[in-house]
Amino acid sequence: MSNDAQYLTRLQDYYARHQVLPSYAGIGELIGMRSKASVASLVLRLKGEGFLESAPGQRLRPGARFFERAFAESVPAGLPSPAADTRPDNVTIDKYLVKNPSNTVLIRVKGDSMMDAGIHSDDIVVVEKRGSAKVGEIVVAIVDNEFTLKRLGQEKGRYILKPENKAYPVIRPQGALEIFGVVVGQFRKYA
DSSP: THHHHHHHHHHHHHEEEHHHHHHHHHHHHHHHHHHHHHHHHHHHHHHTTTTTEEHHHHHEEOOOTTTTEEEOOOOOSSOOOOOOOOOOOEHHHHHHOOOOOEEEEEEOOOOSGGGGTTOOTEEEEHHHHHHOOTTTOOOEEETTEEEEEEEEEEEEEEEEEESSTTTTTOOOOSSOOOOOOOOOEEEOOOO
């Protein structure tokens, strides 16, 4: 049982490369198990923990916990401090960032108008689709039939869209301003 975590990481890596899980025989080959009974026992344990599920045709698919990742409480960004000798919790990125899957979309950012808010070109923002937002929230809005990502503001009783880069002007819609959604998270991939 102590090797199950290692076996799971091999299955996760395999899934990341192929977008499918191997057959039982393939699992045995992947992790170096020759016994069909040992592979079946491992699969049963991983199913019991919620990492794997049965799929049609005697195949396997990722379970609810398959995409969990280790989550350390915090890492100081200042001076180095001794590493904690505690076991990290696990979190699924979807569960952490997405409260309402049916109302959530991911949008790739183009441009640098929000860079002072830490949102850069090619970042992915997690947007919860809503028709309203609070002043101060970062929103995806539709102005003159075009989408834009800005901070919602208010001026003289009217809503405005404020960039987070001084090189860009505040947008003061003359016509309708429609809120598509509110940014609830973001991520980026470093090279």
